[in-house]
Amino acid sequence: MRRLMERLVAPILGRLGITPNMVTLVGLLLTVGVAAVLATGNLFLGGWLLIAAGLFDLFDGALARATNQSSRFGAFFDSIIDRYSEAVIFLGLLIHYQRADGPQTLTAISLVYCAIIGSVMVSYARARAEGLDFECETGWLGRPERITILCIGLILNWLIVALWVLAIFTNITAVQRIFHVWKAERTAKAAEQPKVRKPLWDFLRIEK
Known part of the structure; x- marks a missing residue:
């Protein structure tokens, strides 16, 4: 394509x-x-x-x-406009559920809110990491995956299911990126530390 x-x-x-x-x-x-x-x-x-x-x-x-x-x-x-585009889609869903006022309204609005927070944090985690010179495209739900899940939910009338997936896994993706950067920094620091060559008999030392 x-x-x-x-x-x-x-x-x-x-x-x-x-x-x-x-x-x-x-x-x-x-x-x-x-x-x-x-x-x-x-x-x-x-x-x-x-x-x-x-x-x-x-x-x-x-x-x-x-x-x-x-x-x-x-x-x-383009990155900034993508964030606005994603946010305005969720705004449309919030308005829809507020107008519908059905039995699942509170649940749906809460899920949309959690999905918004997760999506923002996924994008922010990558931007902040790259600002610190860490590559950070890891995680399950990048923007293409989020849009795909939302489209499937809308077309197949599985929107609540899609929102549950987004609400949970966007935030898991943000945590994955946090862990990725933490691990990358530890690896970088370990590589910077000089390696001290120990004598062959060092393993015989017993600490009391």
């Missing part, structure tokens, strides 16, 4: 004078539209539209590579 975009779609967008940052902003607007659909309770349609918005989100990176417009600011801007 990525190669297809880079070879076919991206050159056309480049010739039209469209920049990667423009595509990123349009993707955010599409996501706002998806959130509005979800807020009205049309979850099935919202799921398919979320898939379309997710595919559109691939265009900015493909366009940047195809037109040699990749930049650190572009990567930073």
Whole structure:
């Protein structure tokens, strides 16, 4: 899919004078539209539209590579907009459940809140780790996995199940990244410490 975009779609967008940052902003607007659909309770349609918005989100990176417009600011801007896009989707779900006012309303709203916290912490853990020069893409639920689970839940009418999965496993992923950075720092410190060569008979010493 990525190669297809880079070879076919991206050159056309480049010739039209469209920049990667423009595509990123349009993707955010599409996501706002998806959130509005979800807020009205049309979850099935919202799921398919979320898939379309997710595919559109691939265009900015493909366009940047195809037109040699990749930049650190572009990567930073795309990451920030991704966080807004994910948050606005959850906002749409919060509005939907608040308007529905059914027997599972409190549970659903609590799950959405936990999923938001977990998603934010997963992204923040990676950003903070990379700011400290640690690679941190580990963990079960990155953004593509989170969007996939949410789309499946919306389309198959398993939204509560999807929210349970997101609420639990996004936070587990954040913990996985914390442990990963802790382990990476211990490994780095161990590598920096000079190795002291002990005599062969050192193992015979018995500490009292």
